[in-house]
Amino acid sequence: MSDTTRTSEPSTRRSSVRRAGRARPILLVAAAVYLALMVAWAVLPGLFAHGDPIVGVATDGLQAPSAAHWFGTDATGRDMYTRVVFGSVHTLVTALIAVLFGLVFGTGIGLVAGSVRGVVDAVLMRLVDVLLAVPSLLLSLSIIIVLGFGTTQVAIAVGITSVAAFARLARAEVMRVRAMDYVEAAFASGGSFVSVLLRHVLPNSLTPVIALAALQFGTAILSIAALGFLGYGAPPPTPEWGLMIAEGRNYIATSWWLTTIPGVVVVLTVLAANRISTAISERNRA
């Protein structure tokens, strides 16, 4: 007996396109390995780079990349590779705090709005609209003006800009899952509001939120670098990636590596985070 449901047969030319996107695990592995390396840099920078990220050797100023200095040196003779390695902890930790901030507050708002509905929903969603209406950079800058300059302040300022995205997604997911038959079935088999929420609604709405968290991790790195570049992040001589690019601007005509290499590191980190985010949401859909 073939115990199957009546649905359409294998099909449509587009499904093959989708599959093609999924059929590249090499990129996913590369992204994971790269992020693992970044984390290793952040945890044990001394293991990967032996120089000093703050004090340079003045005679070694502005050297192009070579075997001795993989990423070259800056004007005061600091090894750029060492600075990039030591800078990773700053960027990663700040981005992590920012994402956690957005995740906790945003998902919380979305969860409440989506499950309680009514007036509470309307009020919370208007607040989210406000967060969305102010351009993220201006929002971050306003927060920094109030809180002052510094790493934690930057993390919170960036985190607030992602609250709206988390809240909207979490609300949409909760509402989608709440409409599923299995949620009604859980009520029918005697579940209470809270138990059904915790046992069925939350776990089933979480995966897209996790995927968004990975995506927002990349976005946070971009924002942190931008704030660092504008001079509102960590103060010099901290080896913050955005700040390093800003400092390299003065030598743009002669020393391309000062701006290009830290930028490439940022791009790769964001790409890796995005790739992992895509993998999470694709696995959820499959």
Next chain:
Amino acid sequence: MIQKQLAGWNASAPVVEVDGLSIAYSGRTGDTAVLHDVSFSLGRGDTLTLVGESGSGKTTTAQALIGLLAANGRITHGSIRLGGLDVTEWSSKQWLRLRGSHIGLVPQDPHNSLNPVRRIGDSLAEVMNLHRFGNAPATRRRVIELLERVQISEPELRVKQYPHELSGGMKQRVLIASAIAMRPALIIADEPTSALDVTVQKTILDLLDELRAESGTSVLLVTHDLAVAADRATHVIVLKDGRVQEQGPSAAVLWHPQAQYTRALLADAPALSAAVRTSDDVRAQLALSQHAEPVVVVNDLVQVFSRGRTLPGLRAVDSVSFEVRRGMTHALVGESGSGKSTIARAVMGFQKPTSGGILVDGVDMTSVSGQQLRQARRRLQMVYQNPFGSLDPRQSVQQILVEPMSNYRIGSARERQQRMLAALDRVSLPATMAAKRPHEMSGGQRQRVAIARALVLEPTVLVLDEAVSALDVTVQASILELLSEVQRELGTAYLFISHDLAVVRQVAQTMTVLSHGVAVESGITEDVFASPQHPYTVTLLDAIPGRRAQSRAL
């Protein structure tokens, strides 16, 4: 105005000749063959029906005939000739001149088959614009003429409307009009009515028949419903797992089936089987339970849905009353919008009715809430239509079955485990299933798990909301068998909600026919079938596919 003939198209050759056709889909794990050595031919003015369950290859065959196989699909063997032209190796460019002009397609789901942002008239004119039918006024005249031909009222108004303003049946008529616009030699209708109500289904199939008769167009009908095939086809091909099980003139295949599978299909098709009980049986059963209180008493139930401030409320359920007795099945029958599912939700206590009474096992479901409602639901369970949506994809079967017991704090962990295994056994699933998750199971297995979940609390009443409607006919038969076995052994009462009269006749002793929220007829099922009183019931019964074939056979 005369259709340009494609060079090489031979009007006197059979419209379709398929010879030894094999098709495979390529995937990450290599090729999967889905069609094996299929041969048939379709002559002018004939109707050929491809019958099969899901995965039988019937849709793939239809797609190959119009050159629209999925991108990863490929003809591995055999040939297709249309009007004498060998199209097996045709490029997508060559197909463009044949599609729409010589072959028309009537799709499965009319609700999503019209461009939602284009007017009906524009969608209908599209095929004529593609094939240079004529200038704008000529095209417009033909659009109106076509809409009249498919019996759509006020065609001048319809051309300006958008798809969402039309009913499903009207949309399907528009799609048929589009398929016949260029007077094609072949119409491929892929499950053209499976998304439509049964009375609409009949009118659509009648229309296709008429068009075939008047223009000599050949029809290739793809369906899962043997009864539809029996009614409409001159020839039938039965497919299973991509292989032809049986083929020939429909009378021969349906009344003297040679293949084992065809016999099984015929035996499982509710529409083609006879009554399982007489009304006297039921009367005796009812007399026996006369003294006992019915387990479900619905009295004068009204449900009004608000439609904003300006429109009057919609009376989805209008003064409906019925009873369900212990150990028996009462069916609510109706088409979409009849209010049958609204009643189910009210009985389950998911929705407070506007007025009226619902007693389930002595508990007034309209007044309880909170803890009392939870306790009431212990004796009242539900099985949903779609087994893909009613099981939490993250839970294992074991978790799904244990959850109701832990909700009501029934037994120790060990006892729950034992009851879980017993429930699996009751629905004929092996104990090894306990570790599986829904996505690892077939549709039929999932529906068994859903039934097991409902039974684990040993309810007195089970609400079955279209519980077998999404299943293949052989699976449907096995689930229906399971349900009647459970009822015999546990004495559970069923409130059986369905649009399918043939299934209702098999399972329900008593029934209520609903139309637009009103109960138009009620009584012992066999009595209703034998002598329907209300004109709507007569229409419904006439629309059951297979009736024509049966009367022909007598």
Next chain:
Amino acid sequence: MSYILGRIGQAVIVLAIAFTAAFVLLQALPGDALLIKFESPESGLSPDQIALLRDSLGANIPIWQQFFDTLGGFLVGDFGYSVQSGTPVSVIIASALPNTLVLATSAFVVAIVLAVALAVLAQLSWLPWLRTMLRSLPSLFISVPVFWLGIVLIQVFSFRLGWLPVINPGPIEGLIMPVAALALPIAAPMAQVLIRSIDDVLTQPFIAVVRSKGASEWWILSRNVARNAVLPALTIAGLLLGELISGAVITETVFGRAGIGRATEQAVTNQDAPVLQAIVVISAAIFVLVNLLVDLLYPLLDPRLKTIATVNA
């Protein structure tokens, strides 16, 4: 009609909250910027002089009255005075805005053209590898920081190739690189959404029906997919406006262009709350207005929404 009124009402509420939040954050919370500026010993002012200054600038008025004064001012285009320079904020904004508008509008147009071109090419190119490459371009550009892209453009086109001058360029020449740096990261998410929604529309059953009528891929894309796929893209375009403003601020800094970006940078550095407040509120107002327009445009593009809108009326 009530749909329209409802949306306008929502927009007004959002703007009111945005204004209040900006006021509380930037004017009420930090105490007052005057103290920071003049109370430090370097200003050389006596306490009496400070008190006089505070009086003349209205800093002693109760906070709620300040709120309504500021609100009243904003409604008639009076944004107060810069704490730093004493110039009216409206003058600062009026002189900075045109430059930024030119940059942002050109970048937005370029971004739309790029996104549509990429999405169409990704759909119509028959070579599988080209398809894959075009489809992965957006995710690459989403990951590129605007400021770094600007620097790389300067490096390549000004210093390596010498095609475009960075110092004293002509008005058009000077616009090319900033527009490119701003447009690419905006075009990327637009293209992504467009590609995805085209894919989604193509899986709809009605496309199979159009194909069965003998329509070519181009016919399907231009006459049937386009209008359906543009709806989600329109929403994203509205939301990307915020990114556009953020990006404009950064781009102006990188290329040393005068405009809102530089005004913002100076305001933040000098903790010039009134200027920043005005910029924040004006940006929010533009965002809310554009997205309101998008929402009101939707029923015109999608007849299904028109019915819903009138039924709800």
